[in-house]
Amino acid sequence: MAGPAIETGEGWSSRTAFVLAAVGSAVGLGNLVRFPAEAGANGGGAFVIFYIFCVCLIGLPILLSETLVGRHGQSSAIESFKKVAEESRASGWWSVAAGIGMVGAFLILTYYSVLAGWIVHFIGIFFGDTISAIGGNTLHSGALTTYSVDQVQAILPALHGDSTQMLMMHGIFMALTVLAVARGVTGGIEKVAVWLMPIFFLLIIGITVYGAFNGAFGAALAFLFDFQPARLLDPSVQLSALGQALFSLSLGSALMITYGAYASKDVNLAKTSVQIAAADTSVAIIAGLAIFPIIFATLAPASLQAILDGKEQVQGGLGLLFVSLPVAFQSMPGGSIIGLLFFIMVFFAALTSSVALLEASVSWAITRFNKPRWLVAIVLGGAAFLIGGWASFSFNSQIDFKPLDFMIFSGQPVFGIIDELTAKILLPISALLVAVFVGWVADRQLIDSENGLSGGIHRTWLFLVRWLCPAVITIILLTGLFPGLIG
Ligand code: TRP
Numbered sequence: 004m005a006g007p008a009i010e011t012g013e014g015w016s017s018r019t020a021f022v023l024a025a026v027g028s029a030v031g032l033g034n035l036v037r038f039p040a041e042a043g044a045n046g047g048g049a050f051v052i053f054y055i056f057c058v059c060l061i062g063l064p065i066l067l068s069e070t071l072v073g074r075h076g077q078s079s080a081i082e083s084f085k086k087v088a089e090e091s092r093a094s095g096w097w098s099v100a101a102g103i104g105m106v107g108a109f110l111i112l113t114y115y116s117v118l119a120g121w122i123v124h125f126i127g128i129f130f131g132d133t134i135s136a137i138g139g140n141t142l143h144s145g146a147l148t149t150y151s152v153d154q155v156q157a158i159l160p161a162l163h164g165d166s167t168q169m170l171m172m173h174g175i176f177m178a179l180t181v182l183a184v185a186r187g188v189t190g191g192i193e194k195v196a197v198w199l200m201p202i203f204f205l206l207i208i209g210i211t212v213y214g215a216f217n218g219a220f221g222a223a224l225a226f227l228f229d230f231q232p233a234r235l236l237d238p239s240v241q242l243s244a245l246g247q248a249l250f251s252l253s254l255g256s257a258l259m260i261t262y263g264a265y266a267s268k269d270v271n272l273a274k275t276s277v278q279i280a281a282a283d284t285s286v287a288i289i290a291g292l293a294i295f296p297i298i299f300a301t302l303a304p305a306s307l308q309a310i311l312d313g314k315e316q317v318q319g320g321l322g323l324l325f326v327s328l329p330v331a332f333q334s335m336p337g338g339s340i341i342g343l344l345f346f347i348m349v350f351f352a353a354l355t356s357s358v359a360l361l362e363a364s365v366s367w368a369i370t371r372f373n374k375p376r377w378l379v380a381i382v383l384g385g386a387a388f389l390i391g392g393w394a395s396f397s398f399n400s401q402i403d404f405k406p407l408d409f410m411i412f413s414g415q416p417v418f419g420i421i422d423e424l425t426a427k428i429l430l431p432i433s434a435l436l437v438a439v440f441v442g443w444v445a446d447r448q449l450i451d452s453e454n455g456l457s458g459g460i461h462r463t464w465l466f467l468v469r470w471l472c473p474a475v476i477t478i479i480l481l482t483g484l485f486p487g488l489i490g
Contacts, residue, residue, distance in 0.1 A: 013188040027196035027355030029283040043317035049234035057248035068441040071453040073263025079367035080257035091446035100436030104257035107429035108363035113391035119353040120172030129343035146338030163398035181384035185377040206348035218296030255430035442469035
């Protein structure tokens with residue numbers, strides 16, 4: 004497929020490049036950090052089942068809606084929306100759907116890069132450890148043998164207290180992101196995806212196989228797929244699963260519109276959307292199967308049983324990746340090198356996503372201000388660095404700064420506020436507007452000429468976009484804003 008000429012004159016060099024870049028954006032810290040943490044916190048099985056349900060019935064129809072608006076508009080997310088609205092004789096104001104998404108993507112980037120900076124820090128630690136294990140010929144034994152368990156658990160809190168180090172790591176990661184985006188769609192963004200995603204897949208499969216032989220694989224399987232019908236009805240489990248589905252597929256954040264615009268007319272968007280959603284969901288589940296066996300292997304049998312019985316929760320959140328996992332690597336054969344490869348794998352996934360997060364606003368600003376790509380990338384990346392750096396101070400326990408102490412933000416430091424604002428407000432609003440626009444407002448012929456669907460599948464898609472997506476997303480939005488509304 005020849006690169007289509009969008010307003011900035013850029014486009015994917017092939018269909019494979021498009022799919023890899025889109026999968027690269029979807030697969031990220033959301034799959035590797037957020038999914039296991041949410042699955043852990045919501046009791047495993049029921050969450051996973053509801054998550055898959057949400058991906059198929061809400062994520063997938065919206066994914067197709069977003070890519071088709073972009074492909075028809077052939078411009079940045081906002082401009083593409085305007086164009087489709089204009090051709091449908093609807094108000095150009097519908098482009099706020101993309102505008103909100105773009106702001107959401109930019110804000111996610113600010114904290115995403117801080118988190119990715121922690122990954123860089125752990126790569127440094129495991130790299131040093133691997134080198135000394137090679138020197139001491141102890142590669143077959145566990146990682147970080149000179150550390151006590153307490154010391155390993157203290158690595159993350161120590162980093163949080165060390166703002167200079169945190170800013171430096173955050174800066175390194177943001178600089179790499181800016182570099183890739185500045186080099187353009189084919190010269191940078193596409194290259195990052197085409198090189199890193201295949202290596203990512205090899206690494207995650209390798210680590211999962213390692214976990215299957217060396218970890219508590221059966222327990223992890225039981226945990227992730229144990230079907231507990233009662234929990235399936237728990238609204239908080241449902242909401243977590245739905246929010247995670249939107250976040251993980253990079254929906255409601257202008258990106259799939261932007262990447263769709265770089266796709267040429269001969270790409271079947273319905274088929275591509277299924278491939279993107281399937282790859283993203285598989286990675287989330289494989290990540291669970293890579294991480295939980297390793298963590299469960301270090302637990303005492305009684306506490307593991309309590310978790311499987313649903314009586315105790317997995318120590319979740321960010322601690323899963325940055326505390327429990329390094330401790331587990333301490334007692335695993337080849338822990339140093341497996342730990343190093345693990346964090347490199349997460350780093351690759353994070354970079355292909357952060358590049359996309361930055362591109363969502365860069366593609367708009369290039370045409371809006373008529374400035375060169377490299378300049379726009381530096382300015383927007385620099386701004387995201389400053390906001391993220393400022394937000395990262397909220398991890399420093401010596402600084403107590405909670406500027407918005409109300410509603411879902413209460414008790415949240417800056418970092419948490421940005422996360423809540425994006426995942427629980429901006430992304431769902433944007434996705435909701437996309438569904439209403441594509442389902443009800445846009446010209447049917449225009450939409451049908453882009454979606455590549457026919458017959459029963461077409462009718463099903465239209466039903467989901469018109470009815471199910473708006474209804475369910477409205478529920479998340481309301482319960483996100485007013486937690487007392489349900490349960
Ligand atoms: N999907 C990404 C992840 O799982 C996070 C994300 C949300 C994202 N919206 C995005 C990435 C927009 C790129 C562009 O980590």
